[in-house]
Amino acid sequence: MKHFLTILGHEIRMLLVSASTYVAAVLFLALMGFIFAGLLETYTPTPSQATPEAPPAAVYFQLFWFPTFFIIPLLTMRCFAEERRLGTLETLFAAPVSAAEVVLGKFGAAYLLYLALWGATGGFFWLLSHYVSDPRLLDPGPLIGGYVFIAVSGLLFVAVGVWASSLTRNQGVAALLTIIPIVLIVLGPKVALENSALLQQDSMRSVHDALDYAQVFRHLDDFTRGVADARALLYYLSGASLALIFSAFSVEAKRLHS
Amino acid sequence: MVSLPDNSAAPAIEVRDLVKSYGGVTAVSRVSFAVARGEIVGFLGPNGAGKSTTMRILTGCMPATSGYAAVCGLSVAARADEVKRLLGYMPENNPLPEDMRVSEYLHYRGRLKEISRKKLGPRLDEVLELCDLKRVRHRIIGTLSKGFRQRVGIAECVLAEPPVIIMDEPTIGLDPHQILIVRDLIASLRGRMAMIISSHILPEIEMTCDRVIIINQGRLVAQGTPAQLRREVLGEARYELELAGPDTGLAALLAGVEPTLKIAAVAAPDADGFRRLTLTTANAAELGEPLLRVLASGSRRVRALTRLRPALEEVFLAATRQGWEAANAVPGNARPRPGNEPV
Numbered sequence: 001m002k003h004f005l006t007i008l009g010h011e012i013r014m015l016l017v018s019a020s021t022y023v024a025a026v027l028f029l030a031l032m033g034f035i036f037a038g039l040l041e042t043y044t045p046t047p048s049q050a051t052p053e054a055p056p057a058a059v060y061f062q063l064f065w066f067p068t069f070f071i072i073p074l075l076t077m078r079c080f081a082e083e084r085r086l087g088t089l090e091t092l093f094a095a096p097v098s099a100a101e102v103v104l105g106k107f108g109a110a111y112l113l114y115l116a117l118w119g120a121t122g123g124f125f126w127l128l129s130h131y132v133s134d135p136r137l138l139d140p141g142p143l144i145g146g147y148v149f150i151a152v153s154g155l156l157f158v159a160v161g162v163w164a165s166s167l168t169r170n171q172g173v174a175a176l177l178t179i180i181p182i183v184l185i186v187l188g189p190k191v192a193l194e195n196s197a198l199l200q201q202d203s204m205r206s207v208h209d210a211l212d213y214a215q216v217f218r219h220l221d222d223f224t225r226g227v228a229d230a231r232a233l234l235y236y237l238s239g240a241s242l243a244l245i246f247s248a249f250s251v252e253a254k255r256l257h258s
Numbered sequence: 259m260v261s262l263p264d265n266s267a268a269p270a271i272e273v274r275d276l277v278k279s280y281g282g283v284t285a286v287s288r289v290s291f292a293v294a295r296g297e298i299v300g301f302l303g304p305n306g307a308g309k310s311t312t313m314r315i316l317t318g319c320m321p322a323t324s325g326y327a328a329v330c331g332l333s334v335a336a337r338a339d340e341v342k343r344l345l346g347y348m349p350e351n352n353p354l355p356e357d358m359r360v361s362e363y364l365h366y367r368g369r370l371k372e373i374s375r376k377k378l379g380p381r382l383d384e385v386l387e388l389c390d391l392k393r394v395r396h397r398i399i400g401t402l403s404k405g406f407r408q409r410v411g412i413a414e415c416v417l418a419e420p421p422v423i424i425m426d427e428p429t430i431g432l433d434p435h436q437i438l439i440v441r442d443l444i445a446s447l448r449g450r451m452a453m454i455i456s457s458h459i460l461p462e463i464e465m466t467c468d469r470v471i472i473i474n475q476g477r478l479v480a481q482g483t484p485a486q487l488r489r490e491v492l493g494e495a496r497y498e499l500e501l502a503g504p505d506t507g508l509a510a511l512l513a514g515v516e517p518t519l520k521i522a523a524v525a526a527p528d529a530d531g532f533r534r535l536t537l538t539t540a541n542a543a544e545l546g547e548p549l550l551r552v553l554a555s556g557s558r559r560v561r562a563l564t565r566l567r568p569a570l571e572e573v574f575l576a577a578t579r580q581g582w583e584a585a586n587a588v589p590g591n592a593r594p595r596p597g598n599e600p601v
Binding site: 091092 | 320342343353371
């Protein structure tokens with residue numbers, strides 16, 4: 001693993017000089033800004049409407065999936081697809097580096113950038129705390145819980161993006177291959193459980209339980225309420241590890257059979 | 259400098275009975291050769307002959323189906339990581355990241371090749387100087403001309419001072435001036451590193467390389483110095499003579515110099531009465547002086563006598579056209595049958 005830091009540093013640099021990173025950053029921060037502004041509207045007391053019970057941070061993170069769907073592909077689609085298109089992957093592996101180091105380096109860079117972008121949205125809450133004195137709106141618990149959830153779930157989502165990028169030399173295909181599994185992971189269990197009568201039957205109990213365990217929105221609720229469930233942590237960590245192992249296999253297989 | 263393994267007497271590159279097949283197609287078939295330390299070897303063959311495949315197997319980028327490949331005595335299959343530390347490799351088309359600066363890229367590659375931070379700075383300056391890249395060191399690679407890109411590739415190859423360098427078509431797509439620069443660059447590394455260079459530009463190979471390996475349809479068809487190859491593949495020596503005077507007794511006169519010396523072609527006489535004759539002989543020795551002495555002694559006049567030196571192209575075409583049949587007879591280390599007609 002002695003080349004991990006070299007590759008990580010290089011990948012961060014490459015992400016910082018890539019246009020798609022800035023497109024992702026601008027879109028993401030603009031979208032989150034609008035969401036936050038809309039949120040402030042709902043919390044502004046009006047005579048006709050009561051303010052919601054939940055703190056703003058909890059409501060804010062309920063919408064995490066929307067920016068995630070486009071920001072993850074924009075951050076990860078280049079990492080292997082571009083190298084394979086240019087042929088630089090062959091040069092990279094002519095140096096004494098292992099597939100695991102390369103995969104982890106690329107994953108680490110995309111993940112750090114993902115965290116940095118979410119971290120930037122912390123500025124919204126700082127502004128809120130600066131101008132609003134109502135302590136009810138600034139409960140730090142859901143805020144910290146929400147960011148921890150973003151950090152933990154981001155492991156899986158970025159790993160899926162890296163894996164998708166290792167499967168193709170076309171960035172567009174890599175982006176699509178990233179979005180589809182992430183949509184399935186985030187919305188799949190929720191939609192299935194809410195709409196399928198079949199899953200409510202006793203014979204389908206184990207499938208129901210499995211889907212229930214994989215409910216991303218439930219994990220989010222738990223984290224914003226301050227419950228760091230080890231099972232949820234295990235779900236994201238094992239999922240991310242699996243995706244990264246598959247990425248390493250995919251890179252190695254394509255290299256050996258190209 | 260990369261430290262060499264203990265068995266430093268082993269050749270820089272050793273390949274024995276190398277086979278690579280994919281999906282029923284045999285790309286490389288029982289190829290064997292060796293490259294000595296510090297030797298520059300040209301790797302020739304038509305497109306699809308298996309040159310790139312052999313090179314990629316040697317760099318550990320691709321596993322061989324069977325056979326043995328070693329770099330400095332270390333098996334490529336068993337000790338791939340150590341072998342990579344001994345190699346500088348420039349793949350076909352020289353892929354480079356488009357949006358990095360030259361110095362950034364070389365710095366990154368230097369770190370991957372495990373050059374310590376302390377040594378990397380001075381070494382980078384040295385390599386940039388060697389490859390004449392100092393004035394473009396802060397330029398983005400994507401904006402560089404092809405000649406500079408090739409030099410960046412070569413700089414990357416020699417950066418860690420590996421004992422063995424493998425370059426797949428380093429002069430492809432370059433203009434003659436850039437080819438000259440790359441050739442000088444390769445010549446400046448002579449003796450310090452063993453090199454395998456594949457190319458289609460045969461005069462390049464002839465000028466740069468100590469030895470040539472010709473491969474066709476995955477088989478090795480000839481190897482040796484360009485002079486040896488000429489002799490082995492084309493067999494006979496040829497002379498061109500411009501002569502005026504009577505024809506009678508000429509054949510006997512020539513047979514007196516060398517029994518196998520024959521007139522192969524005679525052109526029509528020009529305005530001054532000189533005819534151009536092509537002579538062939540199986541004797542490789544230099545016959546110019548006795549020929550001149552015999553021809554000038556009578557009533558004939560000689561205006562010019564030249565020994566024709568077939569270009570490597572002729573050797574290459576003859577070897578690749580006929581050679582693989584010979585390779586079938588003695589697989590692996592075959593020589594083509596002598597006496598092939600020149601093209």
